[in-house]
Amino acid sequence: MKCDNIIMLIHLNHNDELSETEKKVLKEHLSSCDSCRELMESFESTDSIIQKLKNAEPELTYPQVLTSDIMQSIKENEKSSYSMIAIFEMLFSNKVKVLAYSIAICLIGLFAYQQLSIMNKLNQMEKKIALKSDETGELKTTPLIINNKVLKEFVSGIENEQIVLDKSSLDRFLESYKDLKTNHDELLELLNDNIENLEKKLSQKDIQKLKLLLKEDDLERNSSTNL
Amino acid sequence: MDKEQLLKIIELSKKKDHKAFEKLVEHYQSYAFSLSFKLVCNDEDAKDIVQESFIRVWQHIHKFNINTKFTTWLYKIVFNLSLDKLKANKRRKYVAVDTEHVTILFDKLVDADTETDIANKDLAMLISSLANELTPKQKAVFILRDLQGAEMDEISEITSMSKGTVKSNLYYARLNIREKLKRIENIKTLQHEVR
Numbered sequence A: 001m002k003c004d005n006i007i008m009l010i011h012l013n014h015n016d017e018l019s020e021t022e023k024k025v026l027k028e029h030l031s032s033c034d035s036c037r038e039l040m041e042s043f044e045s046t047d048s049i050i051q052k053l054k055n056a057e058p059e060l061t062y063p064q065v066l067t068s069d070i071m072q073s074i075k076e077n078e079k080s081s082y083s084m085i086a087i088f089e090m091l092f093s094n095k096v097k098v099l100a101y102s103i104a105i106c107l108i109g110l111f112a113y114q115q116l117s118i119m120n121k122l123n124q125m126e127k128k129i130a131l132k133s134d135e136t137g138e139l140k141t142t143p144l145i146i147n148n149k150v151l152k153e154f155v156s157g158i159e160n161e162q163i164v165l166d167k168s169s170l171d172r173f174l175e176s177y178k179d180l181k182t183n184h185d186e187l188l189e190l191l192n193d194n195i196e197n198l199e200k201k202l203s204q205k206d207i208q209k210l211k212l213l214l215k216e217d218d219l220e221r222n223s224s225t226n227l
Numbered sequence B: 001m002d003k004e005q006l007l008k009i010i011e012l013s014k015k016k017d018h019k020a021f022e023k024l025v026e027h028y029q030s031y032a033f034s035l036s037f038k039l040v041c042n043d044e045d046a047k048d049i050v051q052e053s054f055i056r057v058w059q060h061i062h063k064f065n066i067n068t069k070f071t072t073w074l075y076k077i078v079f080n081l082s083l084d085k086l087k088a089n090k091r092r093k094y095v096a097v098d099t100e101h102v103t104i105l106f107d108k109l110v111d112a113d114t115e116t117d118i119a120n121k122d123l124a125m126l127i128s129s130l131a132n133e134l135t136p137k138q139k140a141v142f143i144l145r146d147l148q149g150a151e152m153d154e155i156s157e158i159t160s161m162s163k164g165t166v167k168s169n170l171y172y173a174r175l176n177i178r179e180k181l182k183r184i185e186n187i188k189t190l191q192h193e194v195r
């Protein structure tokens, strides 16, 4: 193997950095190549400097002050969120509360309506996918434009540049809005207005974008530190 | 703090026990500070990051999974906040690097015993002059691996990078830093010969 291909291995030869195969390749090459061996040996002195730097720990001055600052801000955060509720409880009479709640419910309804129209689009899209698969026996590129984070919920992955929909979460979602009363004609009109957007083919850019969204979502799920 | 104690404290913290959480902060704040300081190379910013990190730990402690290492989880938060800071400060040079002073510092380091006692200000200057050509990610991987001694899998977890990405970042970081250290060593040898 050429020295150029070995250099990365030379730089990554601490403990668990290389696989067993890589270790073997490196060892074999070093036994027959003086210049690479010399290069590797030359790192002994540079690494001893790094080692000394590793031993130097920054000093945290006034640790008690930091601890009490942290505890203070935690308590303040809690106090302010408690007092928000308290203010809400105190300031608003029953009538105002009822009004506020109705507004909230209206907003939720509006949101649900939008979600429902998206769901319908997705359903149509699914039909299209089904049609396409009937015609050709295999799935072709899905006509879809990715401009809504909601989609993230219903896409389970990407296979061979194809979007794989999560059927069960789609169903669950539709099920939860089953009882919502909507004006059918209006909904159809809205759909027709927007259906053009769905006709666009899935571009490489859209796939990348979606992959990114899915990746972000994975992070959230795995780490719970998406802060 | 052994594992059993830690789990107990986390359990109590999940129930919003301030006293227990305070113990957690006391025990781990210098650990968090070490990483944030090495990443941002500034005392005040590092402390701010530690503070913000523990506030987030408190807010999200109910999501902490006892099967993961607490320090990995903490490091992940510290890492993300530090990287945000680094990116925000990208435009301006964070530590004014005084080349002459850095040379003296490196000389001291080369001659030092294994026990190294360096003032924060000097440590910040050493790290930032060593890593000044690295991208924030390369710098972070180098610091986690070579200065904090984290394992490869852990680094992958902390940085949310694949193992392959961690490896390539580490490779470029070491390539750059080792070359730089060699140049510094060569200058030192030359100086000795002249004398």
Ligand SMILES: [Zn+2]
Pocket: A002, A003, A006, A029, A033, A034, A035, A036, A037
């Ligand atoms: Zn070679």
